[in-house]
Amino acid sequence: MSVITVNEAITQALAEEMRRDPSVLMFGEGVATKRANLVAEFGAARVRNTPLAEGIIAGTAAGAAASGLRPIVDLLFAPFLCFAMDEIVNSAGKLRYLSGGQFKFPMVVLAMTGAGWTVGAQHNHNLEAWFVHSPGLKVVMPSSAADFKGLLKAAIRDDNPVLFFMDLALGYQAGEVPEGEHLVPLGHAATLREGRDVTLVSYAKTALHCVAAADALAQQGISAEVLDLRSLKPLDEAAILASVRKTGRVLVVHEASRLCGVGAEVAALVAEHAFAALKAPVRRLTGPDVPAPSSWPLEQAFVPQAEGIAAAGRALVEQREYA
Amino acid sequence: MSVITVNEAITQALAEEMRRDPSVLMFGEGVATKRANLVAEFGAARVRNTPLAEGIIAGTAAGAAASGLRPIVDLLFAPFLCFAMDEIVNSAGKLRYLSGGQFKFPMVVLAMTGAGWTVGAQHNHNLEAWFVHSPGLKVVMPSSAADFKGLLKAAIRDDNPVLFFMDLALGYQAGEVPEGEHLVPLGHAATLREGRDVTLVSYAKTALHCVAAADALAQQGISAEVLDLRSLKPLDEAAILASVRKTGRVLVVHEASRLCGVGAEVAALVAEHAFAALKAPVRRLTGPDVPAPSSWPLEQAFVPQAEGIAAAGRALVEQREYA
């Protein structure tokens, strides 16, 4: 085990996979400038700056992926994906199917999002649910350095388009990462805390807020299980259902807005397939359905925090209505 | 009452609102060509063809809306919205908030989607949930000629960006429309059938499939209530909860894919706020999580049909597990 930051974990994953497979390359606005270490080791052909044009960056990745390369593109911030939706959704997500399976699209799209930098809704918009809703794509959004490394390596090896979202508040967070080859397969949730009374389901930074909430609840004699989804598509339905069947209560937490979010999917899944086990209503605690504000106190209020999560979890266990 | 098709209802709504308010204008690829009647009555300045570029069409609508006009843009087919996501989501949806309320965006974006024309996933992709998930937008998707007319008129008068999705299978469907001024406010579901045993919640063409299913269920002695959401954002949560509190069972049906779809939101809402009333698990019946195929039999298999809905509704009432 060594302790490294999330940003270092990402750098390790990129370097290890480029070393391992010459078909892996990376490009985007400032990629070569910001990743001089990769340029130095792998050369300018495999680590490129691009013109400022997300559409052609993503489209070029899709075309290259279908032609034998394994591109990784950095689109910087999630809202900029709005300029690349056709290439990601209509091309990378659909052309395998529409061609009857003639092509595959092994590519990774990196994007940062989430509160913490006070840059507002055009840099901070948690839109992972869009891609979960779209066919042919996979979606990952980790919370720990180890998972950033292991899931990014697995995403690069995946033969399908993977949206890899990075919660920017986590970049400098350090964590233990196993030495040597460390892969985390897509589609598996992680249990961050075992518990009996309520399951807190989350991902990205709010998964850590859930752990803090679970600690607070433990003080109050409530045993909360914390599930970190890690992969949003494929979603680890078995792990979610198993935990809820054990605890009988579920609170889904994320920063993204509520309507048609990942929390809606998890809540619906539970209400559909673990209904008999439910001792209380399914609950969601999410960011508000508003653009992300810049002002620091507003931005912090935007994010579900440990206190609120603990309070909601407690209300759930005590069967009280809770706004 | 007069009986007209959905397409005629749309044309009436457009003409009436342009007649009523000189700030209403419409543009898009082929709009002037295909709507010669509007050009003749309102002139070339208010009914325009555009270059083939969805991004600038939507952006121009947003800029015009913030500057005193009430633009309606026809982006043709829903997947083409992928080229206009920045303008719709990052600009029209967020700039009111980011400016502290300095601007408003009274605009309507029209797009067709849905199975029925066998043109495949790049013309047929039910992505209304994306916009429900995005802040600052409203989303409408009607099922009857009367609602197409009344909701389109209300959407044009709304001071916010409204995504108006047209299920293409409904274009030539005729229905009764009240004479004279007919407005349907956004945010109100319609009860297409009263029932006691189970609530079928749907919208667009599958709402009609639910009515057919309700008829079939009636034959079998099962009384199904059919709720047509009509507006997906704002969502008529009160109507959904009231119906489920009455019937105790809910089946949500739509053609869009399941994960993070509108059905997930409805199911989560019910599990959260009508939990005590539920006599059975919440159920969803949706299109598969695959791109829409072209081949006719596959395209038909893609859409939840009356038989399947009736079978699922019956299983729900009989408390049987149902795949």
Added chain:
Amino acid sequence: MQPTPHDPSPLALLETMMLIRAYEEAVAGIAAGGSAPGTCTSVGQEAAAVGVVRALAHEDRILTNHRSAGHLLARGADPGRLLAEVLGKRTGYCKGKSGSLHISAAELGVVLTSTIVGGELSLAPGVALARTMTPGDEGIVATFFGDGAACEGVFHESLNLAVVWKLPILYVCENNEWQAFVHRRETMPMAHVRDWAASHGLIAETVDGNDVAAVHAAASRLAARIRETGEPAFLETLTYRTRGHYEPDDQAYVDPGELAAWRARDPIELLANRLRLAGTLDDLRLAQIRARVLAAIDEAAAFANASPYPELSELVTDVYA
């Protein structure tokens, strides 16, 4: 039955154009009967397609769009499998999942067809990039798109990246004066897309798109140059869509005079007359060719009609690799 893809003899070009015309008319007939709605035919544009495709080498790749039958047939596609795809049959090039609008045939080097206008333009640089990074891969990439696609911003993004990254792409703009139901004149200040393309600093030419020999010569020259320099080039074929945008389409919005003028320059008749004058074609020979292509299309239609639809289980396959 059909000429091999790379036989550039005038008679071979003529027969291929006639095959495309016969195929498209068959599709239009099917559509008139209510099947294959929304199919976009390339009637009137056969020379633009054949002239370029026949100038390409076997190892080259082609990206095309919604109006692709000419490109596919010129490349040697089986009209039976094309028609089967149009009808959504299991034997189609894409198992019936594509239908007419996004037919790819990797075995022919026709890849990543998108019916999103501009889709092929966003994908082409990646296909070319892969070739430049694959040792010993000498192929170039030809991407076909219309004047309308050039109005999408991604057209410029694609050309700019191809220039900056030196990608071996032949951009082929089929300017047929129409963008669905809007005339090109309503959407651009100038008559030719070439003016936009040239501003990106690559070789940009126009050619009479109804003269197959001229198109073939221009495309051959530019393709050779791309092989030599590794840099992109742009060729605009000036032609006309003499049928509707899709089938059926009454073309009520089309200026009859303009349509008649272009019909008078039908690319097939242009070549046939030239060959007649040159003495390499006579009525008998022409009748033989026509009989061959009609027989090929009849056979194709029979194959497509007799083919089964996909199993319903196919609905959920080919989503993930």
Added chain:
Amino acid sequence: MQPTPHDPSPLALLETMMLIRAYEEAVAGIAAGGSAPGTCTSVGQEAAAVGVVRALAHEDRILTNHRSAGHLLARGADPGRLLAEVLGKRTGYCKGKSGSLHISAAELGVVLTSTIVGGELSLAPGVALARTMTPGDEGIVATFFGDGAACEGVFHESLNLAVVWKLPILYVCENNEWQAFVHRRETMPMAHVRDWAASHGLIAETVDGNDVAAVHAAASRLAARIRETGEPAFLETLTYRTRGHYEPDDQAYVDPGELAAWRARDPIELLANRLRLAGTLDDLRLAQIRARVLAAIDEAAAFANASPYPELSELVTDVYA
């Protein structure tokens, strides 16, 4: 305290440029202290901003982007309310919801600021369209964007629509040689965006963006022409971003020689020296101006710091009209 927006006298232009510089340096100082992260300053580009904005009329509209302080201050914005916005305070132009990256001030005619690169380009035609459809509205629309924004396809979509629809837009491309952490040279085959713009068939000029008089003259001429013809025009101000992309930024990736050469052409010193030679400026006068702008910025900082944050209830307001 500041000059009125439309006083074009050289001293007024100088004082405004000095105000912008002082403001940006204050912001950089704040950012160095850890507040207002990600703020993009316009140091080195003051002449490009002031020269154009002062050429506009009161009724004209301005769209700008993430690097907007110069445009806003030249238009007469209150530096206190700007700084308050940068700090996320309730008294900011956008109630603190924008922060530094998308500051609009409708009262000044600065509308729809977007930090999405290219966002202003997609919105400008609609703002101009509304003006052409509003009887008696004579104003034109000036939209500011960078060389990087010109690489987004929407740049071409915007210019094409403005030309085809004859929209009164002055496109102002501030070519500062940088696109965040990428040099312009890596993203375009030519040195000037003008070449792309000209292909759209509108008047397209470049000007020395560090010479405020030259910028003011060019912008005045083009603005007059737009008023007269109703048609769009394009002006590229050739300048340089002498600080980092955002604050803080060590500029380790910047060629020191290039940076030094541009710093030697500092737009404020250029004008000051010229005015000294003309005898309209001396050290005393300059010191007075500097004192005024520093006092204005101190006052602004005091106001911003003393201002309260928004109430938490503001989190969910201003979403729908």
